[in-house]
């Protein structure tokens with residue numbers, strides 16, 4: 628066994644630690660650690676899953692035409708330039724496989740999503756971490772970090788786990804300043820939560836060096852089915868389709884995503900509830916003396932005075948049946964990321980943190 632050495636870089640990948648969904652000895656647990664939709668999938672998506680069961684003996688579509696058409700229609704995009712993946716995670720993987728290898732550099736931001744680094748290392752490339760400014764993507768720092776070996780730059784907008792957002796003209800300035808051989812990946816996992824933001828689709832139309840990634844895991848409540856997609860110029864999509872397995876998405880996932888996309892009134896309702904409770908949660912936490920930046924997504928980053936205080940608060944929340952997230956491999960050790968739940972979950976969180984603060988005072 629010892630002689631079977633993995634490729635260079637593989638052992639530098641830290642194992643991804645997923646969040647727990649239950650707490651030993653505690654009932655009525657609420658999971659607020661994975662930015663899931665607290666209202667679940669749309670009833671239309673559930674019905675589609677049930678319908679799809681009748682055809683499970685058939686292989687799924689290889690070109691995902693029905694879902695791509697639905698996405699193109701909903702977002703006003705060119706269907707030929709859409710690719711679907713097993714979550715947007717898989718699109719990130721395709722990008723690294725296809726565009727980055729040994730000797731190449733892949734830039735991600737300081738608190739960037741874990742998959743950027745994992746996929747870069749798995750492809751044999753070198754991840755390069757760039758500092759943020761006030762927990763926000765720093766375009767100048769990214770441009771300064773680019774070299775003639777940089778092949779990919781990943782930013783999430785809105786960003787996870789910070790919830791911060793940069794304006795489209797900043798994104799455009801980044802795309803304009805990148806070296807010629809470099810693609811900008813604009814991760815829009817939380818794009819729906821920023822009113823009026825198209826995830827950067829209009830920039831993709833104008834520029835060949837931008838790829839937009841999106842997901843059905845957040846607003847659409849389909850994290851368990853794993854559906855994501857990407858939008859880019861035709862040449863990039865052609866490249867990505869070459870590394871994509873022919874049956875990467877299950878028929879159940881494809882049909883549920885299409886149904887979820889069609890149920891606009893459901894997503895509108897989820898969105899307006901999220902906005903209302905996010906603002907409420909932000910204000911309530913600030914009143915308790917917790918540091919919270921304005922969030923542009925479906926979670927807030929709650930910053931405490933120290934890592935020890937965040938640890939103690941997380942432990943107290945656990946005793947109250949509330950699971951929140953330690954983030955970024957403890958690169959933000961003083962922070963807890965809290966998904967915006969429904970009203971009752973948000974009230975429970977604020978109540979538990981006020982208890983904790985009262986005892987700590």
Ligand code: PMP
Nearest residue numbers: 714715716783787816842844855
């Ligand atoms: N990008 C970001 C910024 C995320 O937070 C997540 C999920 N946590 C993803 C991508 C991946 O989402 P999925 O693979 O479920 O589409």
